[in-house]
Amino acid sequence: MNQSRRNFIKTAGVIGAGIAGVKPDKVSAGPKNILSDDRMGVLVDTTVCIGCRRCEFACRGAHDIPNGEMKDYDDRSVFENMRRPDVDALTVVNQFENPENTARPIDVKVQCMHCDQPACVSACIVGAFSKQENGAVIWDTDKCIGCRYCMVACPFQVPAFEYEKAIQPRIMKCDFCFDRTKDGGIPACVEICPMEALTYGKRFELVKLARKKIEANPDRYINHIYGEHEVGGTSWMYLAARDFKELALPEHSDAPAPGASESIQHAIFKYFIPPISLFALLGGIMWMGKNKNGNELESGE
Amino acid sequence: MKKMLSLFFTVCLTGNVVFSQTPVFKNHAKAPLECNQCHACENPTYKNPCLTIFPDFRREGLSIMRPADDVEALVTIDTLANLYEPSIFKHKLHAEMSALSTGGCASCHHNNPPGDILACIECHKPGALRDDLTVIGLKGAYHGQCLNCHRDWSHDTDCIKCHVEKGDEPLAGGTNFTEMSQFTEPILPKVVYETDEDNPIVTFYHDAHSDIYGLQCVDCHKNETCGRCHDTMEKTADVEMEPHENCQSCHDCDTDNDKDCLKCHDTKEKPPFDHQTTGWVLSRYHNKLTCLDCHSGTRFSRLDKTCTACHKNWENGTFKHSVTGFIFDENHEDNDCVDCHLKRRYDQKPVCSECHDEITYPEKLPGKFIQKRTLQ
Amino acid sequence: MHSSMKAMPVKRPFFTPLTIVLTILVVNGLFFGAVRFIQGIGAVANLNNQYPWGIWIGIDVAAGVALAAGGFTTAALAYIFHKDEFHDIVRPALLTAMLGYTFVAIGVVFDLGRYYYIYHPLYMWNGNSVLFEVGICVMAYVSVLYIEFMPIVTERFIGRINFKGFLARFNKILDSVLRFLDRIIEKALFFFIILGVVLSCLHQSSLGTLMMIAGTKIHPLWQSPIAPLMYLLSAISVGFPMVIMESLISSRSFGMKPEMHVLSKLSRFVGPLLGIYLGFKLGDMAIRETFVYLNEITLESVMWVVEIVIGIIVPLRMFLYEKVQRSPFWLFIASNLVIFGVLLNRFNNFIIAYTPLYADKPYWPSFGEISVTLGVIALEILLYRLIVMIFPVISQPLKGTAASMKIRLKGVIR
Structure with a gap:
C-alpha cells in the first residue's frame, strides 16, 4: 500500500469511525497488498529470447503439471498460432515476425505480470488474491468460489479457469513460483532460461538495468520499459526492439487498473457513511410523511 | 553492414561484461586506458568502484588480437559435466571464420581488458541468482555467444546441436574434433554473376584468385556473416555492398569508363585469364608462381622481360645451366651467356650455325640433354 | 387503500x-x-479464458437485478413517500423482486465454478471488491425481501395451520410462531423497507461499477465513470414499467380487469425518470466525447443506438402521452420497451461492450447457456403464478364481506 493511500485511509478512517462508529480496520478488511521497496521482479529481454520454450517445460514441472520430455519443446509449429496462458500452461512463448530481420523472429514469453496494483486483488470477491511482499500476486484456492471476476478484471487477460472440471475447478496463473521465491529461491523459468533472457532481481534494480541497457544499445531497443509504469507498474517488465503493441502486449495507461472502480467503490460504500446517510434521509422522509398523514405503517398492506 | 552491426551489438550486449568486484587484472591503472572508460565516478574506491556497464575496449588498447592460425585449436566446455558430455568448441576454426567478419576476435572476446585473454567465467559467474545484475551469468554468456550466430543461419535452437546427454551417442561427425577443426576452404571454382548492364555477364574465377593469385580469404572476405556460407535455407540476407568495391581494391578500373567495364562485363562467360595473351608465355617454372611474385606492387603491364630483371643474381658461374635440362660440355662451360643467346633471347633455342661453321657440330653437341625441355 | 380491493389468492x-x-x-x-x-461449466457454456462471463451473468444476474427493481421503487413510493394509492401493487412488486433476486442467486450458482462455496463472502471480506459489495448487498436484500414477504405468509396461515395425524401436535406451536413473527415484523417493517431501498440503491449502482475494472476491455460507449449513477437511474426507471407489465400480464392471464386506475398514475412517473436517465446518458456522452464512436457502424455503435432510441427515447415519448397512460395496450408496449432498453443496456455492458484482449472469435452463447437462462426465467414465471395462487398477493375486487369471511375461515392449503 503506498504512502498516500495509507494516509488517506488513516484520515478517512478516523473521520469514518467517528461518524459511523465502526472501527476502520474492521471495515477495510481486504486482502493483503504490500508494496515493499525490495520487491522482486523479472526483466524479460525479448531481443535475447530464442523461443526455446524451456521456460514452459520448467514451469509445468514446478507446478505439478505433466510436462513431458524436454525435447518435445523443440516443436516450433506451436508458434503458428498465438497462444495464451492456460490451466495447463501458466506461461507460453509466442513468436512474432521481425520485419527487420526475417531470420530472427521475436519471441515473447507471456505470464502473469504481477502488477503492483493488481486488479485481481482488488476484484476478488473473497479476497483470495494478495500481493506479497516479494512482489508475487498469489491466490488462495481454498477461498475461491470460481466467480471468474479476476479474469474479467485482469488488464493482461492472464488468469485461466478449469472450465472442464465440475468439482473444485481452479483459477490458474503464474504464481511467481511463490513456493520457491518466498525462501529466496528463483522462479523455475528464470532458472532454466539458457539465454538468461529473464533476469530475476529487485524491481528497482531491474529498472536501472533496463535503462542502462537501452542507453548502451539505443539501436537495439526502443526506449520503453514495458511494465515500468503500465497499470501502475508491474513486477515483470519487458524490453523489446519493436513497439510492444506488435508483440501483443496491450497498451495501457499508467493508472492502476483497479483505480477508478476502487475509488468509486470506496466513495459509495466505505465506512458506511453514504448508506447510513441515505438510510437516515429516507427514514426522515418516511417519518415526516407518517406524521403528516397520520398513517399507520404496518403489515404489507 | 547493418546486419553485422546488429550482430556486433548483440555480441557486445550478451556479454555485457564489467569487472567483477576484485580488479580483473593487476596494475590496471598503468594500462593504456582512460579511467573513465570503466569508472563512472571520479574517485573510484575498492569498495565502490562505480563501474560502468559495457565498457568498450575495442576502441583502443585491445591487446588480444592474434593471427587466427596461432590460437588454441579446441576448447572444452564442461561446466555441466554432471548432465552432459562436454561440448567441444572448435576455437581455431571460429577464429579463422571470425577473421572474415568485422568483429574478428572481439566478436567473442568482447570487452577484454588489456593483458591476458580472460576466460568467460572470470566475468560471467555461474548460477542464475546474481549479485550484479548487469553481468549476465555464465550460462547466458555461453549460450548467447553460440546461439546469437548459430541461430541466424541454422534457424533452430535445439539443444541437441551442442549438448549430448551423459552416456548418449556422440553427435554426428564423431569425436575426431581435431580433424573437424581443420578449416577446409570450400572454394568455388567459378562464379557467374548476372548484372543489369548491357553486357550482363561477369565471370569471376574464384579458384584463380585464391590458388594462382595467392590471395588469402581475408583479403577479400572482410565483412561476412555466418549465414552467407552456412545458411542452407538461405534465409539470411546478404550483406549489402557496392559490387565493384571488392574487385576495385585490386583491379584498377574506372566505372565511368565504358572501355573499363568490358574488362569484366561481357555478353557471355569470359574464359579464365591466360598469361599467353600478354605475350609472355609462362614456362613451367613461372607457371607455379603467384602473380605478385613477379608483379610486385600493383604493376601488371609491360614488365621488363629480361631474366635478370627478376633473377638479379643470374651471371656467369652463378646460373646453373643444368636446371634448364641441358648440361654443357667442357668446351662451352666458360662461355658467356650472350655468346650463345645472341641478343639475349633466352626464350629461344640458340642455333649452332650462328657460331660454328665446322661440319661436325651437329654430331658434337655442346653438351647433353638430361631432360626434354618444354616450354610452357 | 381501496376498500373495494383486497389481496387474495x-x-x-x-x-x-x-x-x-x-x-x-x-x-x-x-x-x-x-x-x-455433472461435467462442468465448459461442457455447457461457450465460456473460455477470454470470455469468463456470458449471459448467465449478463442477463441472469445483471439484467435480473435491474428488472427486479420494481420491488424497491414501489415500496419507496408507497411507504416512504406515502403514496397510498399504490398499496395495491406493492405485493406483486414485492413478489417479483423476491423471486427475481432468488433467481439471480440461482443464476449465480450456475455460473460459479465452486457454487457450494457461495457463502464464502459472508466471512471472507474484500472491501475493495465491487463484486463483494454486490454479493453482500444482494444477499442482504434477499433476506430483507423474504422478511418483507413474511406478513403475507403469516396473513395466509395464521389460524389455518391444520396438519393431520402425527403432525397435528405441531399445529399450535407453529401457529404461535407465526403470530410471534407477525408481531415482530409489524413493528420492524419500516426498518426493513428503508433498508431494502438503501441496499437496492447500493447494489443497483454497484452493478454499474462492476465492469469498470475491466478498463480498456469495455467499449468507451459504456465505460463511463458515472456508470453507477446511470445504473441506479435506469433501475429506478425500469421499476414501474416492470410492475405495469406484470400487472397487465397477470390480469390478462387470470382474466381480470386491468388495474388501470393505479397503473395510469404509476406510468406518469416513468417519463420524467426516463428523462433524467437519458439526460445523464447523453450528458456523459457529450462530456466524454464518446459520440465519435457513433461515426462508424460497428456492433457496439449499433447496439448503443438501439438501446438509446428504442429503449429510452421512444418509450419516453410514449409515456408522456396521456393516451398511452390510459391505454392498457400502449402502456404494455411502452413498458416493454423500457424493460427491453434496460435489459439491452445490461447485456451491452456485460457482453457486447466486453472485448477481451486476445479472443480469436467473439462470444456467442451456446444452446445450453440459452436453455439454462430461459429455464430459469420460465421457472420464475411459473413460481410467480403458483405463489399468487397460494398467497394473497394480487388485489382483487371484494364481492361483499361474506366472500372475505369465507376466505378467512376456509384455511385449507390448496
Whole structure:
C-alpha cells in the first residue's frame, strides 16, 4: 500500500469511525497488498529470447503439471498460432515476425505480470488474491468460489479457469513460483532460461538495468520499459526492439487498473457513511410523511 | 553492414561484461586506458568502484588480437559435466571464420581488458541468482555467444546441436574434433554473376584468385556473416555492398569508363585469364608462381622481360645451366651467356650455325640433354 | 387503500397452454443445468479464458437485478413517500423482486465454478471488491425481501395451520410462531423497507461499477465513470414499467380487469425518470466525447443506438402521452420497451461492450447457456403464478364481506 493511500485511509478512517462508529480496520478488511521497496521482479529481454520454450517445460514441472520430455519443446509449429496462458500452461512463448530481420523472429514469453496494483486483488470477491511482499500476486484456492471476476478484471487477460472440471475447478496463473521465491529461491523459468533472457532481481534494480541497457544499445531497443509504469507498474517488465503493441502486449495507461472502480467503490460504500446517510434521509422522509398523514405503517398492506 | 552491426551489438550486449568486484587484472591503472572508460565516478574506491556497464575496449588498447592460425585449436566446455558430455568448441576454426567478419576476435572476446585473454567465467559467474545484475551469468554468456550466430543461419535452437546427454551417442561427425577443426576452404571454382548492364555477364574465377593469385580469404572476405556460407535455407540476407568495391581494391578500373567495364562485363562467360595473351608465355617454372611474385606492387603491364630483371643474381658461374635440362660440355662451360643467346633471347633455342661453321657440330653437341625441355 | 380491493389468492387453473410451454422450457433448462453440474461449466457454456462471463451473468444476474427493481421503487413510493394509492401493487412488486433476486442467486450458482462455496463472502471480506459489495448487498436484500414477504405468509396461515395425524401436535406451536413473527415484523417493517431501498440503491449502482475494472476491455460507449449513477437511474426507471407489465400480464392471464386506475398514475412517473436517465446518458456522452464512436457502424455503435432510441427515447415519448397512460395496450408496449432498453443496456455492458484482449472469435452463447437462462426465467414465471395462487398477493375486487369471511375461515392449503 503506498504512502498516500495509507494516509488517506488513516484520515478517512478516523473521520469514518467517528461518524459511523465502526472501527476502520474492521471495515477495510481486504486482502493483503504490500508494496515493499525490495520487491522482486523479472526483466524479460525479448531481443535475447530464442523461443526455446524451456521456460514452459520448467514451469509445468514446478507446478505439478505433466510436462513431458524436454525435447518435445523443440516443436516450433506451436508458434503458428498465438497462444495464451492456460490451466495447463501458466506461461507460453509466442513468436512474432521481425520485419527487420526475417531470420530472427521475436519471441515473447507471456505470464502473469504481477502488477503492483493488481486488479485481481482488488476484484476478488473473497479476497483470495494478495500481493506479497516479494512482489508475487498469489491466490488462495481454498477461498475461491470460481466467480471468474479476476479474469474479467485482469488488464493482461492472464488468469485461466478449469472450465472442464465440475468439482473444485481452479483459477490458474503464474504464481511467481511463490513456493520457491518466498525462501529466496528463483522462479523455475528464470532458472532454466539458457539465454538468461529473464533476469530475476529487485524491481528497482531491474529498472536501472533496463535503462542502462537501452542507453548502451539505443539501436537495439526502443526506449520503453514495458511494465515500468503500465497499470501502475508491474513486477515483470519487458524490453523489446519493436513497439510492444506488435508483440501483443496491450497498451495501457499508467493508472492502476483497479483505480477508478476502487475509488468509486470506496466513495459509495466505505465506512458506511453514504448508506447510513441515505438510510437516515429516507427514514426522515418516511417519518415526516407518517406524521403528516397520520398513517399507520404496518403489515404489507 | 547493418546486419553485422546488429550482430556486433548483440555480441557486445550478451556479454555485457564489467569487472567483477576484485580488479580483473593487476596494475590496471598503468594500462593504456582512460579511467573513465570503466569508472563512472571520479574517485573510484575498492569498495565502490562505480563501474560502468559495457565498457568498450575495442576502441583502443585491445591487446588480444592474434593471427587466427596461432590460437588454441579446441576448447572444452564442461561446466555441466554432471548432465552432459562436454561440448567441444572448435576455437581455431571460429577464429579463422571470425577473421572474415568485422568483429574478428572481439566478436567473442568482447570487452577484454588489456593483458591476458580472460576466460568467460572470470566475468560471467555461474548460477542464475546474481549479485550484479548487469553481468549476465555464465550460462547466458555461453549460450548467447553460440546461439546469437548459430541461430541466424541454422534457424533452430535445439539443444541437441551442442549438448549430448551423459552416456548418449556422440553427435554426428564423431569425436575426431581435431580433424573437424581443420578449416577446409570450400572454394568455388567459378562464379557467374548476372548484372543489369548491357553486357550482363561477369565471370569471376574464384579458384584463380585464391590458388594462382595467392590471395588469402581475408583479403577479400572482410565483412561476412555466418549465414552467407552456412545458411542452407538461405534465409539470411546478404550483406549489402557496392559490387565493384571488392574487385576495385585490386583491379584498377574506372566505372565511368565504358572501355573499363568490358574488362569484366561481357555478353557471355569470359574464359579464365591466360598469361599467353600478354605475350609472355609462362614456362613451367613461372607457371607455379603467384602473380605478385613477379608483379610486385600493383604493376601488371609491360614488365621488363629480361631474366635478370627478376633473377638479379643470374651471371656467369652463378646460373646453373643444368636446371634448364641441358648440361654443357667442357668446351662451352666458360662461355658467356650472350655468346650463345645472341641478343639475349633466352626464350629461344640458340642455333649452332650462328657460331660454328665446322661440319661436325651437329654430331658434337655442346653438351647433353638430361631432360626434354618444354616450354610452357 | 381501496376498500373495494383486497389481496387474495387467485383461483384459476395452474396449467394453461402457456404454462405448459414454460414447463417444457424449465425441463430443458434443468437438463442442461444438470449437465453443467455433472461435467462442468465448459461442457455447457461457450465460456473460455477470454470470455469468463456470458449471459448467465449478463442477463441472469445483471439484467435480473435491474428488472427486479420494481420491488424497491414501489415500496419507496408507497411507504416512504406515502403514496397510498399504490398499496395495491406493492405485493406483486414485492413478489417479483423476491423471486427475481432468488433467481439471480440461482443464476449465480450456475455460473460459479465452486457454487457450494457461495457463502464464502459472508466471512471472507474484500472491501475493495465491487463484486463483494454486490454479493453482500444482494444477499442482504434477499433476506430483507423474504422478511418483507413474511406478513403475507403469516396473513395466509395464521389460524389455518391444520396438519393431520402425527403432525397435528405441531399445529399450535407453529401457529404461535407465526403470530410471534407477525408481531415482530409489524413493528420492524419500516426498518426493513428503508433498508431494502438503501441496499437496492447500493447494489443497483454497484452493478454499474462492476465492469469498470475491466478498463480498456469495455467499449468507451459504456465505460463511463458515472456508470453507477446511470445504473441506479435506469433501475429506478425500469421499476414501474416492470410492475405495469406484470400487472397487465397477470390480469390478462387470470382474466381480470386491468388495474388501470393505479397503473395510469404509476406510468406518469416513468417519463420524467426516463428523462433524467437519458439526460445523464447523453450528458456523459457529450462530456466524454464518446459520440465519435457513433461515426462508424460497428456492433457496439449499433447496439448503443438501439438501446438509446428504442429503449429510452421512444418509450419516453410514449409515456408522456396521456393516451398511452390510459391505454392498457400502449402502456404494455411502452413498458416493454423500457424493460427491453434496460435489459439491452445490461447485456451491452456485460457482453457486447466486453472485448477481451486476445479472443480469436467473439462470444456467442451456446444452446445450453440459452436453455439454462430461459429455464430459469420460465421457472420464475411459473413460481410467480403458483405463489399468487397460494398467497394473497394480487388485489382483487371484494364481492361483499361474506366472500372475505369465507376466505378467512376456509384455511385449507390448496
